[in-house]
Amino acid sequence: MAVLQDELAQAMVDLDQEKVAELVKQRLGAGVPVLEIVSSLQAGMAEVGRMFENGEYFLSELIMAGEIMKEVMVDLEPHLAGGSGEHRGTIVIGTVKGDVHDLGKNIVVMLLKGAGYNVIDLGVDVPKEKFVEAVKEHKAPLVGMSAILTAALESLKETVAAVKAGVPEAKVVIGGPFMDEKVKEFCGADFYATSAGDGLKAAEAVFGGK
Amino acid sequence: MSNDKSKLLEERKKRYLTALDCGKPDRVPIGLTVSEFMAKVAGFTLQEIYYDLDKNLKALAKFVEEYEVDTFFSAPSLWWAASHDAVGAVYLKFAGRELEPNTQFQYVEGEFMLPEDYDAFIENPTEWILTTYLPRIHKEFAEPGSYRASVALIKGAGARAMELQLTQQGTAKIMEEYGVVPAGTGLTKAPFDTLGDALRGLKGIMMDMRKVPDKLKAAMEVLVPHNIFYALATAGGDTEFPAFMPLHRGAYPFLNPRQWDEFYWPTLKKVIEGLWEKGKRTYFFAEGDWTPYLERIAELPDKSIVFHVDMTDIDKAKKILGGRFCLKGNIPNSLLAVGKPEEVRDYVKRLIDEYAADGGFVIDAAAVVQGDAKEENIRAVIETVLLYGKY
Numbered sequence: 001m002a003v004l005q006d007e008l009a010q011a012m013v014d015l016d017q018e019k020v021a022e023l024v025k026q027r028l029g030a031g032v033p034v035l036e037i038v039s040s041l042q043a044g045m046a047e048v049g050r051m052f053e054n055g056e057y058f059l060s061e062l063i064m065a066g067e068i069m070k071e072v073m074v075d076l077e078p079h080l081a082g083g084s085g086e087h088r089g090t091i092v093i094g095t096v097k098g099d100v101h102d103l104g105k106n107i108v109v110m111l112l113k114g115a116g117y118n119v120i121d122l123g124v125d126v127p128k129e130k131f132v133e134a135v136k137e138h139k140a141p142l143v144g145m146s147a148i149l150t151a152a153l154e155s156l157k158e159t160v161a162a163v164k165a166g167v168p169e170a171k172v173v174i175g176g177p178f179m180d181e182k183v184k185e186f187c188g189a190d191f192y193a194t195s196a197g198d199g200l201k202a203a204e205a206v207f208g209g210k
Numbered sequence: 211m212s213n214d215k216s217k218l219l220e221e222r223k224k225r226y227l228t229a230l231d232c233g234k235p236d237r238v239p240i241g242l243t244v245s246e247f248m249a250k251v252a253g254f255t256l257q258e259i260y261y262d263l264d265k266n267l268k269a270l271a272k273f274v275e276e277y278e279v280d281t282f283f284s285a286p287s288l289w290w291a292a293s294h295d296a297v298g299a300v301y302l303k304f305a306g307r308e309l310e311p312n313t314q315f316q317y318v319e320g321e322f323m324l325p326e327d328y329d330a331f332i333e334n335p336t337e338w339i340l341t342t343y344l345p346r347i348h349k350e351f352a353e354p355g356s357y358r359a360s361v362a363l364i365k366g367a368g369a370r371a372m373e374l375q376l377t378q379q380g381t382a383k384i385m386e387e388y389g390v391v392p393a394g395t396g397l398t399k400a401p402f403d404t405l406g407d408a409l410r411g412l413k414g415i416m417m418d419m420r421k422v423p424d425k426l427k428a429a430m431e432v433l434v435p436h437n438i439f440y441a442l443a444t445a446g447g448d449t450e451f452p453a454f455m456p457l458h459r460g461a462y463p464f465l466n467p468r469q470w471d472e473f474y475w476p477t478l479k480k481v482i483e484g485l486w487e488k489g490k491r492t493y494f495f496a497e498g499d500w501t502p503y504l505e506r507i508a509e510l511p512d513k514s515i516v517f518h519v520d521m522t523d524i525d526k527a528k529k530i531l532g533g534r535f536c537l538k539g540n541i542p543n544s545l546l547a548v549g550k551p552e553e554v555r556d557y558v559k560r561l562i563d564e565y566a567a568d569g570g571f572v573i574d575a576a577a578v579v580q581g582d583a584k585e586e587n588i589r590a591v592i593e594t595v596l597l598y599g600k601y
Contacts, residue, residue, distance in 0.1 A: 015420075058466040063416045100303075100316045103412065125316075150543045151246060151314040151580035177498070177521065178544045186548040 004047060008037070012044025013051075015064045017071070024072045034079040041069060045114035052111075053197040059107075066110050087118040089207035092134045093144035094122030096159045099152040104175060108144065108199040117203060128155075128162035135167045142206045144199060145189075147176045157187045164188060173202040218389030222280040226391055226572070230452065230491065230516055230536045234569035238562055238599035240592055241281040241393050241538060241572040243518075244579040246314060248273040248286040251585065257306035260291040260315060263373060267380035274388040278592050281393040282384075283578075285377065289315065293369035297362050298349030301408070314580060322346050323409035325418065328425040331409075332432055343409070378446070394493045396445025396453040398485075400478040401433035406459045415459065419469055430477040438484040445490070452493035452516055453485060461498030475506055486514040493538075496522060497577060504530040520576045528565050537565065538572040541591060546575060546583040551590035558594040566599070573599070 004010040008027070011019040020041075027037050048065040051057040091112060095105050102124050112119050120138050122130055135143055143163055147156045160172050174184065175193035184192040191202035221236075228235040249259045252269035259266045270285040291304040303309055303316040322343060323331065330338045345351040350362030385391065399407070405426070406415040418426045441453035459465065460474040482492045494515040500507070501523040507515075512534045519527050519539030527537055541557055558573065565571055573595050579588070 052463075055463070058463045058469075060416045060419065060465050060469055063413055064420065067413065067417065098313050100318065149314055149580065150547055150577070150582045153547055153582045178542070180542075180544055182548050183544050 004043060006040045006043060008040040009044035009047065012041055012065065012068065013047045015048075015061060015068065017064075017068045020068050020072060024075065028075070028079075034076055038073075038076060041072065042114050042116070045069060045110065049111040049114050049196070049200075052107075053195075059103075062107060062110070066106070069110075086116075088116045089142070089203070090118045090120065090138050090140040091142045091144060091203060092120045092122065092131065092138060092140040093146070094126035094131060094134075095124040095146040096152055096155045097125055097127050098155040099147045099149045100124045101146070101148040104148065104177075104196070105144075105146040107196045108146075108175060108193070111196050111200055112203060115200060115203070117207070126159075128159040131159055132162050132166035135163055135170050141170060142203060143170055143172050144193075144202075145172060145174050147174070148178075150178050153183070153186075160187045160189050171202075171206050173199060175199055215386060215389040219385065219391060222389060223391045226280050226393075227450070229570060229572050231513055232533060232536055232570035234601045237601060238566045238595055239280040239572045240278070240595050240599075241283075241574050242277075242279050242579060242588070242591065243283045243393065243574050243577075244273065244583075244588075245283070245286050245288075246581040247579045247583050247588070250581050251276060255305065255311045256287075256313060256315070256581070257304070257311040259285075259287045260289060260304050261306060263290055263376050263380075266290075267377070267384070270381070271384050271388065274384060274390045277588060278596065279390065281572075282381075282390050283393050285381065287315075290369065290373040291315075293366060293373055296369050297351065297366040299347060300349060301347050312581075319407075319411050321411045321414045323405075323414070325410075325414070325422060328422060328429055332425070332428050335432055335436065347408075392451055394454040395448040395451045396441045396443070396490075398437045398441035398444075398453050398455050398481065398492075400455070400457055400460060400474065401430035401437055401481065402460065402474045402477065403456075403458045404433050404437065405429060412459065419465075419473055423473075426473065430473075434477050434480045434484065437481045438488070441481075441485055441492075442488065442490060449489040452491040454493045454495060455482075456495045457497060457500075460503065461496070461500060462502050463499075467502065470503060471506070475503075479510065482510055482514055486511055491515065494518060496520060499523075501526055507531065508534065510535075516572070518574070524565060532565075533568070533570065536570045536572060538574045540576045541574070543575055543577050543579065543583065546579065546587045546591075549587060551586050554587045554590040555594045558591055559598050562595070562598050569601070 008023045011023060024037055045065060048057060052062050093109060095102055109119050109121050120134055122134055145156060145159055156174060163170055163172055171190040173191040173193055174187055174189040177194060179192040179194050193199040193202060225235040226239045229239050246256060248269040249256055252272040254265050254269055259269055266285045266287045274282055294302050301318050305311050305313050341354060345354050351359045353359055406412060410418060445453060465474055485492055492515045495518045497520050499521040504526055508530050516536045516538050517531050519537055524540055545554060545557060
């Protein structure tokens with residue numbers, strides 16, 4: 001585990017909920033810009049994500065980190081009028097219609113946000129029309145579609161086809177435990193992901209590395 | 211029962227139980243764990259099998275009539291949706307109610323037990339479930355003791371009794387008519403999953419390991435005798451076939467190794483050992499990847515489990531568990547859905563050659579087979595075993 005320079009980022013990596021809350025309160029009180037505080041938290045999250053990918057952290061740590069983040073963001077969000085502006089690219093993501101599993105999707109969303117992407121999360125059981133609409137509205141070059149149920153395979157294929165028909169230039173990454181080269185071909189997607197790390201790689205392939 | 215069918219039933223039972231005892235039967239048994247796929251075979255929508263008990267059983271009959279399997283898992287739907295409607299279940303969604311007629315049922319996870327409920331749960335779980343938990347997960351029980359709640363309780367209990375009786379009689383008839391044996395009887399869970407699935411939820415239990423570890427452990431201890439009893443009760447006392455145990459939060463990478471050792475394994479081991487003392491084997495349905503934990507699982511008494519291989523490294527499973535525990539699995543469900551019959555044949559042939567050669571192996575899919583599998587691919591599995599699977 002690398003030790004981060006920033007105390008707040010490091011408290012996040014240590015999953016020290018009380019310390020994170022205390023430092024955020026202190027910095028807000030001292031007039032530190034909210035964006036700066038958020039970026040410290042994101043740096044911590046990015047390190048947590050890296051440790052998860054390396055097998056040093058497990059889902060239990062990732063979920064804990066997500067909860068800590070969620071709780072402090074309740075206090076920070078009111079100060080973030082209009083969003084942060086700067087980001088590496090926009091990604092629309094959701095679990096396809098017929099499936100309500102969101103654990104995998106939420107992990108990828110957490111890591112993509114941590115890596116500086118603007119993520120539009122459509123939630124679960126998302127109809128294909130809603131994907132197409134969101135991709136058009138946000139002009140997203142990349143769409144992530146999640147499915148864990150193999151029964152949602154047809155729905156996944158239809159959703160990829162709808163997005164490709166509506167916005168031919170958009171790239172699609174499908175994610176879930178049963179994804180492989182065959183499923184990717186079957187669905188007509190551009191990338192497949194069986195882990196959150198694969199999802200990040202797809203984003204880097206589309207938006208370019210740092 | 212006709213003589214032919216009773217002979218067939220005995221043959222299949224011997225074949226299956228010999229494999230579970232790590233022996234070599236006449237050929238590798240076929241034990242496909244198939245659910246919604248059967249509705250497709252029978253030409254029913256999912257709404258029909260969730261809501262109509264007769265059609266649910268007919269779908270199973272149609273499947274075992276058309277497909278030469280040795281064991282069956284259950285009728286395609288594990289739920290009778292109407293009984294859940296009667297009590298207004300908030301945690302299940304069914305085709306025809308919230309979902310379209312041919313959509314897989316959905317389980318909606320929530321934190322239905324709160325951290326502050328631990329003490330009452332540990333003190334008397336049944337009382338807590340009746341007075342606190344049931345009203346939270348069923349709209350109709352929202353006001354316990356009210357006229358509405360009492361009527362719903364009678365309807366719900368009546369529906370459940372009807373469902374169990376009809377299903378039991380129906381499957382007994384199917385066993386007789388088609389000479390197939392159940393892959394398992396009875397159902398249970400790891401105590402960590404009992405709490406993590408439907409009570410505290412994933413997020414809740416992950417936080418509890420850090421914030422209230424002692425309460426979590428005490429609650430799991432309370433569940434050990436309950437989960438042993440539940441397996442035997444739902445099996446009607448049968449100890450010939452294994453109890454089905456779907457395993458969830460213990461899969462890699464949910465818990466870190468220290469948490470797995472400290473929270474997941476001790477009470478799970480007690481449930482399995484407790485059942486084994488009563489002569490009941492556990493069908494360890496290891497969904498996901500269990501590779502890092504194989505050495506710990508190998509601590510169990512010989513033959514006390516059937517280990518289901520989903521995404522676990524099958525070479526390691528064979529090396530660490532083989533010979534002492536029967537293995538079952540692991541044809542990828544994506545192959546059954548989008549592969550060609552030749553590819554399925556090659557995969558099954560390789561399973562037989564590399565993992566079943568010395569016995570103690572049952573051919574199955576990696577995960578429960580839903581409506582996406584192609585009929586020709588399921589046929590290819592069976593044909594391949596019949597052709598190459600003889601010992």
